[in-house]
Amino acid sequence: MRFTTIFVVALRALRRNSMRSILTALGIIIGVGAVITMVSIGNGAKSQIEAQVATLGQNIITVFPGSFSQGGMRSGFGGALTLTPEDAEAIAAEVADVDGVSAEITERSQILANGLNWNTTVKGESPDYPAIRNWPIAQGTMFSEQDVKSLGKVAVIGKTVADQLFPNEDPIGQTLRIRNLPFRVVGLLETKGFDMRGQDQDDVVLIPYTSHMRRVSRRTNINTILIQGSSPDKLDRVKMDVEDLLTQRRRGREPDFTVRTQEEIATMATATSSTMTLLLAAIAGVSLIVGGIGIMNIMLVSVTERTREIGIRLAIGAHGSDVLTQFLIEAILLSSLGGVMGVCLGIAASEIVSQTNGWPVLVSPSSVFIAVGFSAAVGVFFGFYPARKAARLDPIEALRFE
Amino acid sequence: MAPVVQIRELHKIYESGEVPVHAVRGVSLDIHKGEFVALMGASGSGKSTLMNMLGCLDRPTRGSYKLDGIDIEKLDRNELADLRNQKLGFVFQGFNLLARTTALENVELPMLYGRHRRLGMDVIRERAMHCLDIVGLAKRHDHFPNQLSGGQQQRVAIARALVNEPQVLLADEPTGNLDSKTSVEVMGVFQKLNDEGITIVMVTHELDIASYTKRNLILRDGVVVRDEAVQNRLIASHELLRIGEAETAAKLVNSPSA
Ligand SMILES: Nc1ncnc2c1ncn2[C@@H]1O[C@H](COP(=O)(O)OP(=O)(O)OP(=O)(O)O)[C@@H](O)[C@H]1O
Ligand SMILES: [Mg+2]
Numbered sequence: 001m002r003f004t005t006i007f008v009v010a011l012r013a014l015r016r017n018s019m020r021s022i023l024t025a026l027g028i029i030i031g032v033g034a035v036i037t038m039v040s041i042g043n044g045a046k047s048q049i050e051a052q053v054a055t056l057g058q059n060i061i062t063v064f065p066g067s068f069s070q071g072g073m074r075s076g077f078g079g080a081l082t083l084t085p086e087d088a089e090a091i092a093a094e095v096a097d098v099d100g101v102s103a104e105i106t107e108r109s110q111i112l113a114n115g116l117n118w119n120t121t122v123k124g125e126s127p128d129y130p131a132i133r134n135w136p137i138a139q140g141t142m143f144s145e146q147d148v149k150s151l152g153k154v155a156v157i158g159k160t161v162a163d164q165l166f167p168n169e170d171p172i173g174q175t176l177r178i179r180n181l182p183f184r185v186v187g188l189l190e191t192k193g194f195d196m197r198g199q200d201q202d203d204v205v206l207i208p209y210t211s212h213m214r215r216v217s218r219r220t221n222i223n224t225i226l227i228q229g230s231s232p233d234k235l236d237r238v239k240m241d242v243e244d245l246l247t248q249r250r251r252g253r254e255p256d257f258t259v260r261t262q263e264e265i266a267t268m269a270t271a272t273s274s275t276m277t278l279l280l281a282a283i284a285g286v287s288l289i290v291g292g293i294g295i296m297n298i299m300l301v302s303v304t305e306r307t308r309e310i311g312i313r314l315a316i317g318a319h320g321s322d323v324l325t326q327f328l329i330e331a332i333l334l335s336s337l338g339g340v341m342g343v344c345l346g347i348a349a350s351e352i353v354s355q356t357n358g359w360p361v362l363v364s365p366s367s368v369f370i371a372v373g374f375s376a377a378v379g380v381f382f383g384f385y386p387a388r389k390a391a392r393l394d395p396i397e398a399l400r401f402e
Numbered sequence: 403m404a405p406v407v408q409i410r411e412l413h414k415i416y417e418s419g420e421v422p423v424h425a426v427r428g429v430s431l432d433i434h435k436g437e438f439v440a441l442m443g444a445s446g447s448g449k450s451t452l453m454n455m456l457g458c459l460d461r462p463t464r465g466s467y468k469l470d471g472i473d474i475e476k477l478d479r480n481e482l483a484d485l486r487n488q489k490l491g492f493v494f495q496g497f498n499l500l501a502r503t504t505a506l507e508n509v510e511l512p513m514l515y516g517r518h519r520r521l522g523m524d525v526i527r528e529r530a531m532h533c534l535d536i537v538g539l540a541k542r543h544d545h546f547p548n549q550l551s552g553g554q555q556q557r558v559a560i561a562r563a564l565v566n567e568p569q570v571l572l573a574d575e576p577t578g579n580l581d582s583k584t585s586v587e588v589m590g591v592f593q594k595l596n597d598e599g600i601t602i603v604m605v606t607h608e609l610d611i612a613s614y615t616k617r618n619l620i621l622r623d624g625v626v627v628r629d630e631a632v633q634n635r636l637i638a639s640h641e642l643l644r645i646g647e648a649e650t651a652a653k654l655v656n657s658p659s660a
Contacts, residue, residue: 004523005514005519005523008523009514012503012507016502308498309500309501311498312498312499312500312511313511313515314483315457315459315486315492315494315498316486316487316492316511316512316515316562317483317484317486317487317488317512317515317516317566318483318514318515319479319480319483319515320479320480322514322515395459396454396459396460399459399494399498
């Protein structure tokens with residue numbers, strides 16, 4: 001038979017039992033739809049996290065206190081503060097291809113101004129901070145190296161803090177109180193939005209890290225060191241140099257720090273969402289296989305039901321291979337049509353999810369092709385046994401079948 | 403000229419049941435091109451069994467069968483299928499049309515396989531229409547079998563058997579389910595085809611139907627017990643005229659009282 005004829009014959013057979021065909025395909029439709037939706041939601045989440053990691057700045061290397069390798073587990077990670085401002089100064093002075101370094105110390109604190117008060121994050125930073133984070137000053141200036149040296153009582157504030165403490169006022173030149181110490185506002189940061197943990201990045205007050213350590217938190221250690229490399233291809237070397245330098249400064253003590261590039265942070269941040277996506281897609285994939293079993297079931301019923309038809313075709317001159325192809329094409333058509341409809345359903349469902357929940361979704365073309373290809377493969381796999389059963393029938397026996 | 407059908411000492415034993423059934427017990431037969439044979443015999447005498455073997459649907463247990471000089475025994479499954487497709491037309495005892503498939507599509511079926519499989523759909527369609535026209539059903543081409551009368555279904559089955567221009571037409575009780583007038587109509591189609599040179603072998607129970615053929619074979623318990631030429635052959639077109647006159651006469655007689 002010609003290929004087009006085979007298709008026509010298969011389509012006729014499916015149309016003859018259109019309700020049954022639709023119900024059979026439904027298994028595949030739901031399976032493919034579920035896979036597409038899950039992968040789209042996962043991809044959306046991943047791309048959002050990546051976008052947020054990108055807002056950290058460019059070519060960023062972060063030094064955290066504590067070590068991953070220490071004692072096997074992440075015992076010290078983020079725990080005891082072991083980094084010192086001298087570590088940051090040494091990196092700035094000795095490591096090549098570094099554009100900026102900021103010693104960072106963070107604390108939540110109650111601040112006052114104008115008789116209003118607000119609980120916010122007070123960060124001690126170096127003057128390089130806005131450049132490193134790619135976070136321009138909207139108004140005023142960043143505090144200077146001089147302010148760091150002199151433990152200056154100056155502050156740069158985020159938009160949220162400005163809105164809370166100085167509504168309808170120009171914040172520049174105003175005074176705010178941190179732990180009852182007056183700080184003069186010299187700059188206002190541009191709006192940055194939320195970070196990947198969903199926290200408002202604009203709810204922040206930046207002061208010189210020296211002032212933070214001596215006047216506000218009275219601590220001798222800093223939380224993190226932010227480093228900006230000069231270019232992406234030098235980042236790995238800068239990272240190694242930083243590790244070497246800090247190890248050297250520890251003089252044989254166990255390394256109590258971890259250096260991470262931005263890319264590594266992004267990978268860590270998306271790792272859970274990737275695992276989740278994979279898991280959900282796998283569950284959805286199971287429903288595809290269940291759909292395939294449904295197809296096999298219906299094809300087996302169909303072969304039995306149409307034994308006479310098969311007998312007639314064989315008696316009239318069809319080869320076993322003709323009958324095999326006919327039933328196989330029917331199964332593949334059923335599963336592929338289900339696949340295509342499933343893709344439509346998946347895209348629609350993803351759209352609805354993003355509209356109603358505000359989650360970002362990203363329908364990737366590869367997941368569409370894989371899903372349709374897989375559903376066709378399901379048709380071949382589960383259609384083959386019934387088709388072969390049909391092809392092996394004896395014409396005279398099949399004609400006698402009641 | 404060599405016979406189209408040549409069988410020698412043909413046997414068929416069904417082993418499927420508890421006791422083997424010896425349905426055909428040594429039939430030898432020559433059928434030449436252009437013959438029109440009626441195969442008769444009591445129920446269970448082995449007519450269908452013999453026809454299935456002639457039609458290459460079933461293999462004989464013993465004996466040889468040469469169709470148009472080709473030894474059937476040596477052919478595999480697919481070669482047999484091609485032979486059925488090209489040289490034989492089979493009209494089954496129950497019509498065996500595909501359900502929920504139009505008359506035209508049923509007639510197209512044999513052209514979808516065998517040597518015609520490469521034909522375009524329009525050529526296939528045209529040839530199927532032509533064959534439906536021969537049996538007088540061109541107007542009903544888009545009807546499904548369940549929308550056709552028994553006689554019309556039988557004629558679709560005949561059109562399907564003709565569509566690949568077979569050398570031999572085999573028909574197992576083609577008039578078994580038909581009233582006498584429709585039976586004569588079918589015989590008319592057969593006689594026309596036979597006049598055009600197609601060899602026909604037909605199973606029937608009815609003696610009067612057998613007298614439309616040229617040669618009668620009688621089977622009893624799987625053996626041919628009589629083989630004779632038909633003496634007073636009936637011509638279907640004449641008989642139809644006669645039936646038509648009888649009907650009008652009946653109407654004329656009946657109408658005043660109605
Ligand atoms: N598939 C089969 N398995 C076993 N026995 C069979 C089978 N087909 C036919 N027979 C037996 O073979 C014998 C001949 O059967 P066949 O069908 O050839 O008779 P027939 O002459 O066509 O009868 P009818 O006029 O009723 O159609 C019968 O005794 C029947 O029971
Ligand atoms: Mg019979």
